[in-house]
Amino acid sequence: EVQLWESGGGLAQPGGSLRLSCTASGFTFSSSAMSWVRQAPGKGLEWVSGISSSGDNIYYADSVKGRFTISRDNSKNTQYLQMTSLRAEDTAKYYCAKDKEDILGTIFPESWGRGMLVTVSS
Amino acid sequence: SYVLTQPPSLSVAPGQTARVTCGGNNIGRKSVQWYQQKSGQAPVLVVYDDTDRPSGIPVRFSGSNSGNTATLTITGVEAGDEADYYCQVWDLNTDHVVFGGGTKLTVL
Numbered sequence: 001e002v003q004l005w006e007s008g009g010g011l012a013q014p015g016g017s018l019r020l021s022c023t024a025s026g027f028t029f030s031s032s033a034m035s036w037v038r039q040a041p042g043k044g045l046e047w048v049s050g051i052s053s054s055g056d057n058i059y060y061a062d063s064v065k066g067r068f069t070i071s072r073d074n075s076k077n078t079q080y081l082q083m084t085s086l087r088a089e090d091t092a093k094y095y096c097a098k099d100k101e102d103i104l105g106t107i108f109p110e111s112w113g114r115g116m117l118v119t120v121s122s
Numbered sequence: 123s124y125v126l127t128q129p130p131s132l133s134v135a136p137g138q139t140a141r142v143t144c145g146g147n148n149i150g151r152k153s154v155q156w157y158q159q160k161s162g163q164a165p166v167l168v169v170y171d172d173t174d175r176p177s178g179i180p181v182r183f184s185g186s187n188s189g190n191t192a193t194l195t196i197t198g199v200e201a202g203d204e205a206d207y208y209c210q211v212w213d214l215n216t217d218h219v220v221f222g223g224g225t226k227l228t229v230l
Contacts, residue, residue, distance in 0.1 A: 044206075044222075044223050045224070103153050
């Protein structure tokens with residue numbers, strides 16, 4: 001069974017930083033692309049970032065590009081999201097997701113963690 | 123960037139059929155996924171590659187995709203199907219995952 005466990009969330013001040021971690025089990029982590037998706041309170045899903053299985057290919061939403069950094073450590077079955085220059089609009093529940101390749105060879109989030117709340121407020 | 127349009131809400135009586143639509147330019151050329159998110163829970167994949175169901179998803183959930191509209195169909199709607207439903211595609215122009223705005227399904 002795929003399990004994804006997020007940690008590292010909490011309260012940060014505007015302009016501050018936080019690092020989210022996602023520890024995975026139940027599948028071959030080193031063979032799977034991974035993503036981060038967030039959901040602001042009462043709002044819909046917003047994709048944040050994705051990383052290929054090797055870490056060679058990385059993608060960011062325009063809203064976080066230049067401020068957030070995704071990375072992974074395949075030896076620890078863990079992916080990370082380093083968030084800097086945080087803004088009030090970054091307040092959301094952040095979900096870690098295991099990606100799957102679709103029939104066209106592009107990827108989509110297949111399995112999701114429970115999510116971790118990040119609040120940016122002074 | 124690629125935009126997916128969903129109706130904000132849909133109400134259906136128990137036992138009836140719910141059809142959740144997702145509009146996008148030539149979406150029929152893309153692979154569409156659907157997620158169910160119940161209140162306070164993480165999203166769950168219910169349809170992928172337009173029409174396939176992950177293991178454990180009831181056959182009541184089915185998908186179709188053609189032209190400019192993809193559709194998630196839930197037959198014999200049950201109270202437990204009440205949730206937000208999101209469609210999703212990959213935007214080849216930007217290499218971004220794109221979600222629709224979500225449809226809140228209410229079971230009357």
